[in-house]
Amino acid sequence: MSTADELKQKGNAAFASKDFTGAIEYFTEAIAASTTPNHVLYSNRSACYTSLKQFQEALNDAQQCVKINPDWSKGYNRMGAAHLGLGDLDDAESNYKKALELDSNNKAASEGLEQVHRVQESRKSRPDFGMTEMFSDPNLIEKLRQNPKTKDMMNDPSLVAKLQSYKSNPQGLSSDLMGDPRLMTIMATLLGIDLNMPDLNQSNSMPKEPKEEQTSEQQKPEPTKEEKNTEPEPMDVDQEGDNEGEDETAKAIAAADAAKAEGNKLYKSHKFDEAIAEYNKAWDLHKDITYLNNRSAAEFEKGDFETAMNTLNEAVEQGRELRADYKLIAKSFARMGNAYSKQKNLKKAIEYYQKSLTEHRTADILTKLRTCEKELKKQEIEEYINPEKAEEARLEGKEYFTKSDWPNAVKAYTEMIKRAPEDARGYSNRAAALAKLMSFPEAIKDCEKAIEKDPNFVRAYLRKATAQIAIKDFVKALETLEEAKKKDDEVNNGASSNEIMKLQMKATQERFQAPTGNETPEETYKRAMQDPEVAAIMQDPVMQSILQQAQNDPAALQEHMKNPEISKKIQVLVSAGIIRTGYR
Structure with missing residues (x-):
């Protein structure tokens, strides 16, 4: 059976590789295996919960940490970060100040306090569009429990806590919406919107150059200013004097990134075999599917589509196991679609573009999907010709x-x-x-x-x-x-x-057929004038002059008939019964 210290080291390693859920499991086992309460373990597990944005759980552990060791400055860092994540700015400010009282050199507390002040200033200058009033409703949770679309969601304490946090931090909702689809349903319910109404990428080849992929720490998109203001800064777990495991992991990541950077240079120089070797080296040093995605690009450029597909399948499998960012897995699927598209296997390309969009929807891949669908339809039509x-x-x-x-x-x-x-x-x-x-x-x-x-x-x-x-x-x-x-x-x-x-x-x-056989000249004229062409002819000044002349000299009409345009118009009037009726 593993000791508490061994479990703590495993938790630290999992945290370093961004496996926060796995780290929580190790720290939980370490807490259970400890003979005496260990404030560092609660602090580390709080850091994991904060990284997963489970701020209420992070706060619970931080409070337990401070209870065990009230003189430890970092415990108040944890409480400050959790309160900041929940939007409780006053409590966050108080805890960061307490941390600085205990340790004036506590850099994380200083930065956290500055962040709290930025958010406070931002809130003062930014309207909340009625969100504060909506989430201040004391019956909010009960109303959501009564609604069939949201009642089951209210069984999740972390979601309830998140909703309650919007009372003091309504702006936090905007940064959470994309990460938790349930919030979209809840907002639609509160606003009375029916979500069941109908909804309304680059070239088809792999990119000529692999875009500079990012490591686990760097690959997340740059958060908006608002997101920066409403979430605590990233933090590390505490080692209590034993930083060897974290240092080794950090060194491995740095070495892997260096190998990847070298691989990118070789790729751009069209030295694909050498680039593949560097990407393999990076993967061996640190398990980040970015390196596999880059390796597949080099294999693709070599024309080795089968190997590229195998690499991408491995990237997806490893990505699931490592709980990689869904955007990276989406990129793997998209590159599979690119490979199939390049080989003119449009059905498979469409399949993998759809998988990519399921993981992460982007305009680039959606465009590729639509292009493939159009080409497939055209291809099917052409193949059917016989x-x-x-x-x-x-x-x-x-x-x-x-x-x-x-x-x-x-x-x-x-x-x-x-x-x-x-x-x-x-x-x-x-x-x-x-x-x-x-x-x-x-x-x-x-x-x-x-x-x-x-x-x-x-x-x-x-x-x-x-x-x-x-x-x-x-x-x-x-x-x-x-x-x-x-x-x-x-x-x-x-x-x-x-x-x-x-x-x-x-x-x-x-x-111009008359509805009855006994029609008076006046009735014939009236009916004929309902025809747009007849009406236009009769309103033509030239034709009016010709018809007036014909009344006095019928032979003049025959002379005018020599003009093809005039002749055509006169024939229309004859067919309509106008000339016969008025000039016989």
């Missing part, structure tokens, strides 16, 4: 169309379009089937797509005009038929002229 299969689908659609099985004809022609998206016939044929199903707007869109693929495809123009006539869009139908006539004359020597003329007559007749 002219032979397209022809089979066309014949199948023709057979269904002949049997008047319009739905299956649409299905078959859709398959043809997927197999041959550049073949205009697929869109035109599907338009014909859609028209039979009375889906005229969709038919028009398909005809327009067919014309886009083949501007000389006269049949597509005719089907489009037919659909436009069906929805009584006669003006556009006539415009489409004019285009059809031009294309037919250019490419088919007028082979479809008769069909075009029939459709033009149909469009014109139906456009």
